[in-house]
Amino acid sequence: MRYETPTTTKEAATLLYKEKGQAHILAGGTDLLVRMKMGMTEPTLVVDIKHIPAMQAITKSAAGFKIGATVCGAAMTEHAALGKAWPGLVEAANLIGSDQIQGRCTMVGNLCNGSPAADSVPAMIAAGAKAIVVGKDKRRTVAVDKIVTGPGKTSLAKGEVIEAITLPARLPRSGDAYLRFTPRTEMDIAVVSAAVNLTLERGVVKTARVVLGAVAPTAVIVAKAAKAIIGTKLDDEALEKLTAACAAACNPIDDKRGTIEYRTKVAGVLAKRAAKIAYQRAGGTL
């Protein structure tokens, strides 16, 4: 196995593009090393992207936050301004594994691993996050919800690397929240999860995004659930409609950790709770 430590994203993309065997990007390694250990992959090339300066920081500009692809979960939690603007997203990233995992795991690794239960993904999609994708010849910007196409599958072409995640400028009176259900409070995989991001105008929901995780092959944007709460102050009727829309959007697996019926029911409940938290964070009173 060749181990490379390029210092630019383009160099990383070129190395990956040229490799004829099994090539993998190494960010925090909390998915990749487990897969290597279990014999699920035997790479001929591992490209460690942690030496690329363009991927290492969280920066804020008028356009919003930019989070480098190698920023670990613990560094996101330590960033006060990010947590103030996007508390739901930071909470979601912070739910990934233990403190040991937080010291290594990245949101981009979480995304590109392609697990339907990946915790940071619904929150990124609800936030309207975009990925800066770098190939050997060109760069493009893609909405995060267009990256994962199925369990373990992404739309990235051979050699393409995500350099950073960008979040849109935060409007006043906005809030987000992410909740997941797990049998154990720490160190467990989501059976169902829900992310809500919204902006208010005089206490009324002006824009909203509702995203569910672990209830389908990829995270799902539930446009009908967002529509149910837009124009309302989250009255009971609106929340009922949101709950029903979420249940209708579920297409979950059936396993020992949660039956289809259970996951479908809990999805609506979590979305409702997340909507209330996001609403209050945006300054609304229930």
Add this chain to the structure above:
Amino acid sequence: MTGVLVSTTINGDAVQFACPTDETLLDSLRNRVGLTGAKEGCGTGDCGACSITLDGRLVCACLVLGVEANGREIGTVEGLVEDGKLHPLQEKFIEHAALQCGICTPGFLVAAKTLLEKNPKPSEEQIRYALAGNLCRCTGYDKIVRAVQAAAKEMRKK
């Protein structure tokens, strides 16, 4: 020597070792550097027996490649002793009988030390959350939590 040469700092000392590129840092530490404090419980990030710090951050050594250590600073349980004197956490683990078989202990010590450096006065809940990545099959955790609380108190006196 086979493999890639890695120059790193371990518990403040410059160390060099050579390892294959696909070897975990846990294996490098144990089999090449001779630091056997970090243990392999699971090898997949679940048990925390292999906890070390990498540039000050708590990580599982079983999920780091040995070659990744090049140019970086590692802290292991062996670094807790200073001038032949046990760290307050070690003292309190013994006093409170917070270990039985001891396999999990180095991991708990490293994780607890990282916690107390960030938060010198953690609540019981904060301790339990911070140590959620460390599994113990023997003690039932309660004595570990008490020992960390006692060590925190001791360390605040200094």
